[in-house]
Amino acid sequence: MHRRHLHVLVVEDSDADAVVVRERLTEAALVDVRVERVASLGQAVSALGQTAFDAVIYDMGLPDAQGLPGFRELALAAPDTPIVILTGNDDAELASTALAERAQEFLPKQMMDSPWLLRAVQHAIERHRLLVEVESLALEDPVTGLYNRRGLDFLGRQHLRHADRTGSPVTLLYLDLDAFKAINDAHGHAYGDQVLRAVAEALSSCCRDVDIAARVGGDEFALLVVGDQSGAGSSIAERVGTAIDGLVDRGLVPMDFGVSIGTAQRPGGDRRMDLDHLLRIADLDMYRDKAARRVSRSTQAVLRP
Template sequence: MSARQRIDTDTRTRAHDTAVSRGPEHRIAARTLAGLTALGGLVGSVNLFVDGTLHAGTTRVFYAVAMLACLVAAAPLAVRQRAGRWPTFGLVLLCDLVYVIVVLSMSQPAHAAPLLLLFPSFVAAWFLGAWMVAGSMLVTVLACGIAMVHTYDGAVLIAVQTAISAGVLNGASVGVHVLRCRVQRLLEATRALSHQDPLTGLANRRHLVENAPRIWRQARREGSRVAAMVLDLDHFKRLNDAHGHAAGDAVLRAVAASLSATVRPTDVLARVGGEELVVLGLVNDAADAGRLAERLRTAVATSRSAAGHSVTASIGIALVRPVDGEDATAATWRLIDRADGAMYEAKQAGRDRVAAVLPRQRTAGDHLPAAGEPA
């Protein structure tokens, strides 16, 4: 899997389901759903105190239970401030059921207009997936049919009114869902661009920073070391000066493609500067990191642009065993700085080679050695 594909997959995973996300905008959405659901229950409860609005007897009890159900359904949304797919789908079905109960309870069913179903229809359209939206649309048709049976006489009139009401509601639902999908695609594209280097398609600095905590957690969980490898293309300026920047860009793209095919799926490969790239991943020991670095060095040396231009790379390695309580992002950049120092040692030793800062055991209070210090 290439770096571009990994970034796109991560982006789609984060944006797959708006309702499940935990971001601040989705907490606001959960509060809004809770507020509107509770408001519907409170406003509907007013009918319990207006004479002649509801049928007497058991029907009145069902109506009261339906209004109470709205208030109860709003409570977890307000408390948890998160609406998952299935709870949201359940809320939609509950609102449809409440509408049917309202229609059956009203002494004049015509007062319970199908427009009351706009709320569950729009909630389904904006927060749920395609098949749940389709299910909501079928339930809308059923709810409208029940309402029309208790409002009009004659099968033809009932069918026409049901088609009109359900058609308007479902048409609006489809429109909102299409709009949501369009907005989501634009957001996914924007997120992808914000995490990709536009020239090479590799991850960029932002993506590297955002993945550092994940790598740190995984290393602590597995007892592994984190390895940072800084690759700097040798004599790249000379290539640009001799053949032009277009040739340099082509070489960068060729190198990126070759490295993407070489790194492991769990590694993060990012372009952090003009001709500088970073690989961040987990290794068992220094030998493991050295083998990966040699494969990367070979991948760069054997890559060719369409015009036949090529470069080599000097690679610096630094390793660390993460400990609890440290800032993963800050620790990552310290590790990269050490690898950067090792990379300059590789250049001074003749380029097209690997140099390493060896790991050592440490505790949370240990000083992290600089690139030239013994590890």
């Protein structure tokens, strides 16, 4: 009979509790569970950045993270991994809030020494898989595979809340393809879709896994960056512009293809600008860039012999 293999990260500071969890996870006959244990939120975030896990079991009473704030930071570090919460606090309101914020299971610690623990992990993995399938239909742009506007709104607000808690800077880029309608009219919509996918690939090449790249309109894209890369919005815009220019060199887009890019930045610790505000600022900056590009093209045409 086929044995299922699972790799589970256990985030638990109590040695005794960690031993119990490991025993309960590894005693099943039909499931081969490999357990990796860390004792703090910081170690968990580091481990998740280096290794893919099938699930995380998270103790909400860690020395460096208490309650929901710690869970939220973990969830942001592991957006694609189901999380099972263990807690000594059997609080119905806390459980409801955690489940609403995408925990897949919430178990009081008195249940960890039972067969229910492994079953809860397996159910969490399956529920998460189904949730990802449903959300991919609702939040993903079918042409490019990037997030759509709904995905940017949903995940962007989560990322801004994380930036509020950590004091991280935020950069938002807004991109508009120049004369995209003319490309569709001249070459057809199938070719236009190829251009959109090429731009999406170029944009994704400038992203970290935690950044949000989205197609937010017919010929409009956005990139939301929180944290390390956010200190220099112009450099991010330059990288994106260079990547898109490379599409011309590779013959993936027409020779006269261009993109106008606007930037909005929110310094670390500044909570005054929400996602809509950042989008408005970046959109206005994009139109300034488009106007400047138009003037530049006109000047070049006049000077051309």
